[in-house]
Amino acid sequence: MIPIIKPGDEVITVSHSFIATANVVKYCGATPVFIDVDPATFNIDPALIEAAITPKTRAILAVHQMGMPCDLAAIVKIAHARGLLVVEDAACAIGSEILWNGQWEKIGKAHGDIACFSFHPRKIMSTGDGGMITTNNKDWDAKCRLLRQHGMSVPDTVRHGSAKVIFESYPIVGYNYRMTDIQAAVGREQLRRLPEIVARRREIADQYRRLMRDIPGITVPENPSWARSNWQSFCVRLPSNLDQRDVMQTMLDAGVSTRRGIMCSHREEPYRDARRSGSLEHSEAAQDHCVVMPLYGQMTDADIQAVAQSLRSACDVAARAA
Numbered sequence: 277m278i279p280i281i282k283p284g285d286e287v288i289t290v291s292h293s294f295i296a297t298a299n300v301v302k303y304c305g306a307t308p309v310f311i312d313v314d315p316a317t318f319n320i321d322p323a324l325i326e327a328a329i330t331p332k333t334r335a336i337l338a339v340h341q342m343g344m345p346c347d348l349a350a351i352v353k354i355a356h357a358r359g360l361l362v363v364e365d366a367a368c369a370i371g372s373e374i375l376w377n378g379q380w381e382k383i384g385k386a387h388g389d390i391a392c393f394s395f396h397p398r399k400i401m402s403t404g405d406g407g408m409i410t411t412n413n414k415d416w417d418a419k420c421r422l423l424r425q426h427g428m429s430v431p432d433t434v435r436h437g438s439a440k441v442i443f444e445s446y447p448i449v450g451y452n453y454r455m456t457d458i459q460a461a462v463g464r465e466q467l468r469r470l471p472e473i474v475a476r477r478r479e480i481a482d483q484y485r486r487l488m489r490d491i492p493g494i495t496v497p498e499n500p501s502w503a504r505s506n507w508q509s510f511c512v513r514l515p516s517n518l519d520q521r522d523v524m525q526t527m528l529d530a531g532v533s534t535r536r537g538i539m540c541s542h543r544e545e546p547y548r549d550a551r552r553s554g555s556l557e558h559s560e561a562a563q564d565h566c567v568v569m570p571l572y573g574q575m576t577d578a579d580i581q582a583v584a585q586s587l588r589s590a591c592d593v594a595a596r597a598a
């Protein structure tokens with residue numbers, strides 16, 4: 277079978293993501309080409325894609341960062357015009373929605389060519405670890421099924437359930453990428469609860485927005501008109517004169533645990549010399565000036581208010597120190 281991304285290919289993506297996004301390009305022997313993000317959504321800026329395309333470009337790897345859908349309509353339009361594939365890093369985006377031809381559709385429907393989800397414990401739907409791939413491409417579907425189970429042409433479950441004797445074959449070198457049945461059982465139950473999980477996260481995000489919007493200098497995240505985030509993460513932007521670490525430390529001292537903005541891969545050793553097209557200033561600013569608030573379904577109104585109050589106080593302390 278022909279590899280989809282092969283050595284020598286270039287893949288346009290963002291540095292501003294968990295390092296796994298860049299690593300998967302490297303695993304294929306291909307070159308990630310980093311472009312900047314839109315500061316409003318923390319997602320790949322479609323306006324920067326054209327300038328990054330070269331004769332070696334094969335795909336755009338678009339990350340739905342923190343659950344916020346990318347501007348897929350713009351990305352897919354460019355990709356179709358230039359003969360490129362669209363791979364969606366949907367690790368954080370289960371249950372997120374996008375307005376597609378006038379309809380709200382879930383991320384994972386066939387908008388790009390293939391979408392990859394994560395069920396890592398930090399994600400809103402978890403099976404302990406593992407993930408899911410969705411695609412409309414029948415050949416890739418077949419290939420993924422082969423790769424996940426040692427290249428086995430007919431899965432053991434199908435053979436054992438068959439009234440006819442079936443002998444399997446092994447047409448390619450595969451892997452053990454199976455999820456255990458126990459994990460899958462947990463996942464199916466979570467999937468059933470996903471609408472209520474997402475609805476609750478959206479309520480908390482709305483409350484956070486109301487309570488944090490008027491904190492001096494703070495920018496709260498908003499859905500663009502064409503997207504509905506699952507609010508896997510609620511990431512606020514601090515004014516640039518406030519020290520991110522100080523704000524986080526003051527909140528931690530008050531019992532509120534936060535995380536800094538999403539990392540930039542080009543600042544890590546394996547990607548220091550990585551190819552980039554244009555400046556990555558918005559990516560770096562997002563890492564350095566943003567803070568991710570705690571958000572989980574069991575939060576009470578009092579918890580939500582306490583977090584907002586602690587952000588307000590921490591910003592006040594940091595502003596006085598600035």
Ligand SMILES: Cc1ncc(COP(=O)(O)O)c(C=O)c1O
Nearest residue numbers: 294296297365367394395396407
């Ligand atoms: C944007 C993004 N891509 C990829 C991954 C990797 O997912 P996994 O750990 O399930 O391989 C993560 C998080 O873990 C992520 O946040």
